[in-house]
Amino acid sequence: MVEKSIRIALCLLCFLLCHSFSALAATPDQNVQLKDDSEDGFSMEPVLLHDRIKYNMRKSLDLDDDGCYLQPGKKESIEECGFNTSVKTILIIHGWTMSGMFESWMHKLVAAVQRRESEANVVVVDWLGLAHQLYPDAVNHTHRVGQSIANLLDWLQGEVQLQLEDVHMIGYSLGAHVAGYAGTFVNGNIGRITGLDPAGPMFEGAESHKKLSPDDADFVDVLHTYTRGALGVSIGIQEPIGHIDMYPNGGDVQPGCSLGDVLSTAAAGNFVEVMKCEHERAVHLFVDSLMNMDHVSYAFQCTGPDRFKKGICLSCRKNRCNGIGYNAKKMRKRRNSKMYLKTRADTPFGGYHYQMKMHVFDRKNADDADPTFYVKLYGSHNDTDNLSVDIADGVGLNLTNTFLVFTEEDIGDLLKISLRWEGPSDSWSSVLKHLKSSFWSWSSSQNKKVLEVRRIRVKAGETQKKFTFCADKTEISSGQEITFIKCRDGWEVKPRKRLHY
Ligand SMILES: *[C@@H]1O[C@H](CO)[C@@H](O)[C@H](O)[C@H]1NC(C)=O
Ligand SMILES: *[C@@H]1O[C@H](CO)[C@@H](O)[C@H](O)[C@H]1NC(C)=O
Numbered sequence: 001m002v003e004k005s006i007r008i009a010l011c012l013l014c015f016l017l018c019h020s021f022s023a024l025a026a027t028p029d030q031n032v033q034l035k036d037d038s039e040d041g042f043s044m045e046p047v048l049l050h051d052r053i054k055y056n057m058r059k060s061l062d063l064d065d066d067g068c069y070l071q072p073g074k075k076e077s078i079e080e081c082g083f084n085t086s087v088k089t090i091l092i093i094h095g096w097t098m099s100g101m102f103e104s105w106m107h108k109l110v111a112a113v114q115r116r117e118s119e120a121n122v123v124v125v126d127w128l129g130l131a132h133q134l135y136p137d138a139v140n141h142t143h144r145v146g147q148s149i150a151n152l153l154d155w156l157q158g159e160v161q162l163q164l165e166d167v168h169m170i171g172y173s174l175g176a177h178v179a180g181y182a183g184t185f186v187n188g189n190i191g192r193i194t195g196l197d198p199a200g201p202m203f204e205g206a207e208s209h210k211k212l213s214p215d216d217a218d219f220v221d222v223l224h225t226y227t228r229g230a231l232g233v234s235i236g237i238q239e240p241i242g243h244i245d246m247y248p249n250g251g252d253v254q255p256g257c258s259l260g261d262v263l264s265t266a267a268a269g270n271f272v273e274v275m276k277c278e279h280e281r282a283v284h285l286f287v288d289s290l291m292n293m294d295h296v297s298y299a300f301q302c303t304g305p306d307r308f309k310k311g312i313c314l315s316c317r318k319n320r321c322n323g324i325g326y327n328a329k330k331m332r333k334r335r336n337s338k339m340y341l342k343t344r345a346d347t348p349f350g351g352y353h354y355q356m357k358m359h360v361f362d363r364k365n366a367d368d369a370d371p372t373f374y375v376k377l378y379g380s381h382n383d384t385d386n387l388s389v390d391i392a393d394g395v396g397l398n399l400t401n402t403f404l405v406f407t408e409e410d411i412g413d414l415l416k417i418s419l420r421w422e423g424p425s426d427s428w429s430s431v432l433k434h435l436k437s438s439f440w441s442w443s444s445s446q447n448k449k450v451l452e453v454r455r456i457r458v459k460a461g462e463t464q465k466k467f468t469f470c471a472d473k474t475e476i477s478s479g480q481e482i483t484f485i486k487c488r489d490g491w492e493v494k495p496r497k498r499l500h501y
């Protein structure tokens, strides 16, 4: 475990350093270029910081179109760019860059925003020159880039009465903290800031005014996708820093991003590709939330990933669930509220969550059964595979067990559930143990372990509907399968009418 942590830490360092070196490697070329210019007699004025931050307003869906640049101080540019104050303004802010160019996600995000909000002013904040630096220098620049964005917004407030509540900033990685600074410095309150896996190194544990925080906008929502790290460092920030903080798949391991998955799709697959896959997943989940409106994914408030995995937190009462990504509803009264969901490995990312509860009775010889349960769900549209039930601390006997079942497909209305269990003694590894145990007691049916489950109570996270499933035969020996059929809506046995004397 410790070794693994150290390995991750080393890879992380390597990731930060290797790309810092590549940024350095690019610098000498530029110097040569500049020298040549000056020898030709050009004066070398220091590059003004604000010239290195550009506000590219997207005018058409055509991504090859250069768009138009909003230039603070030049009022004509507002009209030239067709900036419209009566609609939303969405600013997209990139993070630290290794290549010095926009990464491919930027085009996907811009296109998805434009498609969803066709009227909106969509502005890409281009600070590539300042982001293509050693990581600590890029971090240092976030402050000034945020200040520059605040100046732009203040200028628009003055010139065309821009309403800050109509402004939504979407920042990825370091860009999330840039948005935080912009929110700090602007005159007034920005409507919304979305942080897409905000950067962790040099921000984790920092004071709230030095990173994105709920104070930076009326509503700050954050997606955390790559919080796995070591020695307190991770690429994405671990701590909650918004009004609501969503941790898809626990926020650490994203499906479809394992080394094996990435190797099969990326030619030059390596550990860096895995990191990129997990970090960038926040952007792709957000893009998915913009595009897939027929199946909105919900996240559920929970105190931690372990409780969520047990299925305890699938409630929508009192705003305890919310749409993820763009579909999140404002929740200003909360701060640092952690929310969880599971996702598929690819778009559409949304799936279906079920909470299941069953009391497992130990009927015969099963005190040491250590069972693993398998369920299969049958729906009106489709069925699932056999799914193994993940109960972290093991199945409790003579107790009610709660667990989470996630299906990738929409199976329609849940009609029946088949249930099966196996003990570790059913696996090959323990055959030896069996051989050691006395032969006659093993073969004797007297010793057969039997559990009993009388009903399964199910709550569907996506519909919030509750059902109870019952079986005719309720005792199950290991390896056997029994089927539970929906027997009533809700969970409670209808209370008998009181007799009045
Ligand atoms: C601004 O947007 C509103 C609402 O969509 C629209 O009615 C109006 O024509 C737009 N104004 C300009 C100048 O495009
Ligand atoms: C950025 O770096 C400069 C020079 O090293 C330093 O003076 C300044 O305090 C740093 N700013 C921030 C916000 O860390």
Ligand SMILES: *[C@@H]1O[C@H](CO)[C@@H](O)[C@H](O)[C@H]1NC(C)=O
Pocket (backbone or CB within 6 Å): 361, 362, 366, 367, 397, 398
């Ligand atoms: C469960 O309860 C049964 C009957 O009361 C008892 O025989 C059995 O030992 C209990 N098993 C465990 C694991 O507590």
Ligand SMILES: *[C@@H]1O[C@H](CO)[C@@H](O)[C@H](O)[C@H]1NC(C)=O
Pocket (backbone or CB within 6 Å): 381, 382, 383, 384, 385, 409
């Ligand atoms: C049912 O689910 C399987 C995957 O589990 C899928 O391949 C199949 O297309 C689905 N069928 C329908 C009718 O949706």
Ligand SMILES: *[C@@H]1O[C@H](CO)[C@@H](O)[C@H](O)[C@H]1NC(C)=O
Pocket (backbone or CB within 6 Å): 376, 385, 386, 420, 479, 481
């Ligand atoms: C699921 O488990 C049952 C019972 O063990 C078995 O008969 C069936 O073939 C399994 N189905 C799949 C898809 O693995």
